[in-house]
């Protein structure tokens with residue numbers, strides 16, 4: 001009986017493993033297909049100057065227009081794309097598409113701020129990202145000073161020395177650098193001093209709880225003060241309510257992004273939104 005139970009466990013185990021690996025192969029093939037068939041789409045979310053209320057930036061956010069499931073958010077496929085390194089190709093694609101869209105928005109005189117693009121550590125570790133960047137800038141003729149790179153603290157802290165060199169080179173190209181989800185990683189303040197950065201993006205987990213919760217307010221204020229002392233811009237992510245906006249503006253946060261202003265949208269919808277804004 002024990003043997004039978006053991007055998008069953010083993011059978012179930014291998015069955016699960018098989019299903020899991022089938023699913024992984026399926027997902028990987030689907031993503032390769034998505035690259036080939038151009039199923040990815042860039043959505044753009046407005047960034048607002050909290051003092052003037054003006055549109056000053058856009059964040060490029062990846063979506064997968066899946067043939068059966070419709071528009072999928074990055075939470076459904078980015079981690080897997082990083083594990084399989086497919087993010088190298090997908091990341092190069094979104095960078096280029098964003099540059100193309102930026103040039104078109106600029107030519108149509110709809111927008112002259114910056115667009116920020118999220119970069120994964122995998123793109124840095126497993127590809128020559130700087131060359132991709134230079135080629136894309138040359139091909140699309142985008143003005144690099146209208147481009148911003150967003151990277152999370154955790155990626156940088158994984159290999160800070162390498163990132164410092166790379167970020168400096170990006171700044172030399174004219175681009176600006178933002179640290180995404182700031183406050184959620186374990187960045188060391190001594191590295192922060194050495195990092196060539198232009199902006200801290202205050203993570204929405206803190207923004208969510210202001211002005212109600214004291215600890216969230218304390219952290220947000222500390223980040224703003226730190227940034228001001230280092231002459232770095234702050235942008236608060238995930239602003240959904242007016243009282244959050246008021247608190248942030250009063251405490252010296254310069255920029256904001258969130259559903260209060262607009263959700264991420266397709267280029268077509270963005271153009272309409274800008275004309276009405």
Ligand code: C2E
Pocket residue numbers: 045060061062073074075078087091094118119120150180181237238239240257258259260264
């Ligand atoms: P992120 O870069 O921190 O982007 C902000 C996320 O917050 C976006 O989710 C955005 O839609 C969402 N958001 C913005 N305002 C609000 C708000 O007011 N309330 C709430 N609840 N959410 C808000 P999204 O588009 O699902 O992206 C999730 C994450 O996926 C991004 O976080 C980023 O880490 C990653 N990601 C997106 N596009 C790319 C990409 O092209 N490359 C890489 N490597 N990662 C990407």
Ligand code: MG
Pocket residue numbers: 059118150180
């Ligand atoms: Mg981001």
Ligand code: MG
Pocket residue numbers: 180181201203204237
């Ligand atoms: Mg973020």
Ligand code: MG
Pocket residue numbers: 180181
């Ligand atoms: Mg994030």
